Amino acid sequence: xxxxxxxxxxxxxxxxxxxxxxxxxxxxxxxxxxxxxxxxxxxxxxxxxxxxxxxxxxxxxxxxxxxxxxxxxxxxxxxxxxxxxxxxxxxxxxxxxxxxxxxxxxxxxxxxxxxxxxxxxxxxxxxxxxxxxxxxxxxxxxxxxxxxxxxxxxxxxxxxxxxxxxxxxxxxxxxxxxxxxxxxxxxxxxxxxxxxxxxxxxxxxxxxxxxxxx
Amino acid sequence: xxxxxxxxxxxxxxxxxxxxxxxxxxxxxxxxxxxxxxxxxxxxxxxxxxxxxxxxxxxxxxxxxxxxxxxxxxxxxxxxxxxxxxxxxxxxxxxxxxxxxxxxxxxxxxxxxxxxxxxxxxxxxxxxxxxxxxxxxxxxxxxxxxxxxxxxxxxxxxxxxxxxxxxxxxxxxxxxxxxxxxxxxxxxxxxxxxxxxxxxxxxxxxxxxxxxxx
Numbered sequence: 001x002x003x004x005x006x007x008x009x010x011x012x013x014x015x016x017x018x019x020x021x022x023x024x025x026x027x028x029x030x031x032x033x034x035x036x037x038x039x040x041x042x043x044x045x046x047x048x049x050x051x052x053x054x055x056x057x058x059x060x061x062x063x064x065x066x067x068x069x070x071x072x073x074x075x076x077x078x079x080x081x082x083x084x085x086x087x088x089x090x091x092x093x094x095x096x097x098x099x100x101x102x103x104x105x106x107x108x109x110x111x112x113x114x115x116x117x118x119x120x121x122x123x124x125x126x127x128x129x130x131x132x133x134x135x136x137x138x139x140x141x142x143x144x145x146x147x148x149x150x151x152x153x154x155x156x157x158x159x160x161x162x163x164x165x166x167x168x169x170x171x172x173x174x175x176x177x178x179x180x181x182x183x184x185x186x187x188x189x190x191x192x193x194x195x196x197x198x199x200x201x202x203x204x205x206x207x208x209x210x211x212x213x214x
Numbered sequence: 215x216x217x218x219x220x221x222x223x224x225x226x227x228x229x230x231x232x233x234x235x236x237x238x239x240x241x242x243x244x245x246x247x248x249x250x251x252x253x254x255x256x257x258x259x260x261x262x263x264x265x266x267x268x269x270x271x272x273x274x275x276x277x278x279x280x281x282x283x284x285x286x287x288x289x290x291x292x293x294x295x296x297x298x299x300x301x302x303x304x305x306x307x308x309x310x311x312x313x314x315x316x317x318x319x320x321x322x323x324x325x326x327x328x329x330x331x332x333x334x335x336x337x338x339x340x341x342x343x344x345x346x347x348x349x350x351x352x353x354x355x356x357x358x359x360x361x362x363x364x365x366x367x368x369x370x371x372x373x374x375x376x377x378x379x380x381x382x383x384x385x386x387x388x389x390x391x392x393x394x395x396x397x398x399x400x401x402x403x404x405x406x407x408x409x410x411x412x413x414x415x416x417x418x419x420x421x422x423x424x425x426x427x428x
Contacts, residue, residue: 002381004374009272012386019386021269024349024374026301027390027397027407028265029240049265051242051277054362055235058223061277063265087240090410094422101416112418135238140361145368147354148268152366154359160218160238167216172226172233173400176241183241183397183407186387188415188425191407193241196304196396198403202315204326208308211402 023186030184034084034126035076042126043072044099044109058157066149081139082124086131089180132163237400244398248298248340249290256340257286258313258323262398272371280363295353296338300345303394346377
């Protein structure tokens with residue numbers, strides 16, 4: 001094994017260090033957050049830090065970088081209280097990645113990258129029409145992380161839309177591999193996935209057991 | 215598209231709802247957190263909520279469920295200040311899943327599931343010897359999430375160990391698919407991954423571009 005310590009990575013060139021540290025934490029989701037500003041300009045941006053906070057109530061968080069680095073999404077969410085999260089599929093991966101470019105606030109990223117804004121009843125923010133699995137959140141809390149001026153933004157799940165061909169399995173599970181939802185790692189790498197196994201709920205006095213296909 | 219709303223999922227059976235809500239947020243890492251209590255009993259538990267907080271300083275967070283539901287890891291980290299995060303590979307996926315069983319505090323999960331605790335110089339917590347990519351964190355902050363009594367636990371990266379065969383690419387990127395690191399979804403599903411593409415840093419005035427293989 002090779003050991004790495006802060007004394008080593010602090011000497012690295014900035015992008016080398018960012019690639020290394022960002023890819024170390026493992027695979028993650030990459031989703032498009034849709035929001036809209038007070039002038040009515042939609043915003044679309046990729047985030048790879050969605051995190052499950054709880055199921056009842058259904059709370060979902062993401063990490064927003066410092067305001068100077070990523071100002072628009074968090075400003076829109078703060079002002080409007082609503083936002084959407086849209087799964088990314090390989091069919092529009094390039095367009096999704098392009099939303100990470102630093103467009104000025106007056107630019108509508110849906111138009112700039114070639115995706116379609118879709119407004120659905122009851123949600124004051126745009127969805128991505130091309131996405132097969134998407135949901136709307138209402139802002140519950142923005143928790144500042146003072147260590148590095150980032151934010152944990154927490155929303156409550158208010159509405160979910162799932163393509164008719166991708167409905168939940170018998171136990172509620174969504175087979176995201178069959179939906180072609182991509183996963184990501186580091187700053188710029190995207191993957192397709194293949195199911196290894198599902199396992200039964202683990203108990204101390206029982207051997208580990210694979211779930212039969214549902 | 216099929217629509218789902220809170221009025222619908224609040225009527226669902228608890229595990230159906232948990233499967234649905236947990237799988238909705240997308241693919242995620244699944245890692246083993248190693249810690250040790252004040253009596254010297256090691257603890258090993260799977261967490262699927264690792265989240266990158268920042269690269270400089272290198273800060274990594276995870277969500278700990280309410281103390282009543284998941285008491286040992288957060289208590290050990292609070293008391294000791296150190297913990298390890300260990301990638302899971304398909305070669306020991308069953309053992310890793312079994313750590314999610316609710317063992318009493320006096321049980322050493324390494325022994326209970328058949329993994330090997332490894333103590334490396336400078337880190338006051340056990341690593342998983344079988345893991346090819348692992349790192350140590352020192353606790354920086356535990357942020358309570360009052361909405362549902364969970365916690366965002368943030369550590370600073372202090373030491374990284376990577377198998378000699380899996381060293382960083384020319385730009386610092388770690389090819390986790392080649393490491394056989396698994397990814398997860400929902401409560402119990404595990405996947406292998408296959409690279410689709412890496413993309414170049416996106417700029418507003420340039421078309422989206424795939425990175426050449428490094």
